[in-house]
Amino acid sequence: MKRRIVDCHCHLGSYFNFYVPGPTPEDMIRSMDNIGVEKSCISPHMALTSDIVGGNAFMLETVKKYPDRFVGFFTYNPHFPELMKKEMENAFRVSGVKGIKIHQGTHGTNLMNSAYRYLYDFANKYCLPVLIHTWDIQTIKEIEALSAEYTDAVFIMGHFGAVPANMKIAASVINSRNNIVGDTTVSMMFEGNIEWLTDLVGAEKVLYGTDMPFIDPRVCLGRILASDLPEADLDRILGENILRILKGVRKYEI
């Protein structure tokens, strides 16, 4: 059976801090076709750094236009709680929207912000994946606490803690829960890092993610394909794990 590759951690669009040569959905599809990626989960840069409504609208437009290639992750900005409730309920009426993205760093807060509670309740009710920018120990500890409270939501530690010392702590937290996984979205990885992460938490809890179009996806895929892991583990990491999580999402009831 053909291996399915699904990228759990992508963005979309231009970015304020540097030139993105391939920012459009079509550029991303070109990249995905080039390396055999079936689908990518997207949350546009604009929603992370600037206009939350405009950014989520770009996500919705893209998911509607290319339903077979993109899965929408709604970006939640806790500075606009009432607006987020309305926007989120509208967004999840679109069948291709299946997850939530939190970037507490660019939104200048932390995961314990009470304005996130609506989101956590929503994610818990519909068994949604919540992709969280996980770069530091504080975030890892906050995910540990939240995942115990919201046991039906699936917490994805984006970047897996970013550096080996944090990755080790992230791994111990992932191992303590059934509803936390980590992704491979790191621009530069040390030799054997994929094998090490897989050894720490098991292949069913490592997800392929790349940050495209923030970063080119080829380098991350190359690292995984060249790893010493068995084929069955590669299948899980590259696609089966995120597909299982997305399959578990409950249908949104209006």
Place this chain on the structure above:
Amino acid sequence: MDYEFFDCNCSIGRTSITHPGSFDSPEVLVNKMDQYGISKALVYHAVSRDHFPAEGNPLIDTIVRKYDNLQPVWVVMPHHTGEFPNPAVLINEMQRKGVKAVRIFPSPQRQNYSLKKYSAGSLFDMLEADRIPLFVDIDEIGWDNIDSLLSEYGNLPVILCNTGYRADRYIYPLMKAYGNLYIETSRYLSHLGLEALCSTIGSDRILFGTSMPLYTGSGAVFYIRNLMLPESDRRKIASGNLERLLAEVRL
């Protein structure tokens, strides 16, 4: 069709900080190269970078004698204090040892010296005269210093390494302005960035690199193999451009 990979950005030797998967022996490096399909590498010694070039450079000479596919890179620095050979002696030594490329670590956190004429002028004059490729990490030199270096030594090939994926707003104008600037690929990771750079600048000044052993070389090779560029461009990036630069060295 497959083609040769020649890694321009490699080091070897023990470092003070290790990570899971870290390695420091040349045997492992050569095995990794073989595993990833890399035929040759330019290699400097970690001791030259982290401790002292005059003590690290002889170590790399010893290592490369044992491996046909490793070629030495010396870390160089100005000679004024007397702790490092003057440029004339240095060039003779390089010629004697078959060293055709050098690297610098001038930042205050590393070897801590000025790139101005009063400090590094005679060194760069000598390198430029013999067209010896000079490798430097962007974090070691900074964008304004690289501009000065390229303009003052127009025939010195300068290879900027470990640029990161946020650098195009500097790299494009510099590469347009200076024909002696080259870019190494290991951390040049903007999405479709190499395709875009080639369409504007061409493929002649892009060199394949891995940053091994700090980072894994597997993704670096996969990246180049899967570039959406003509075969001829991929060959140049993988090894052709570096081979050409080394052939132009007048030592």
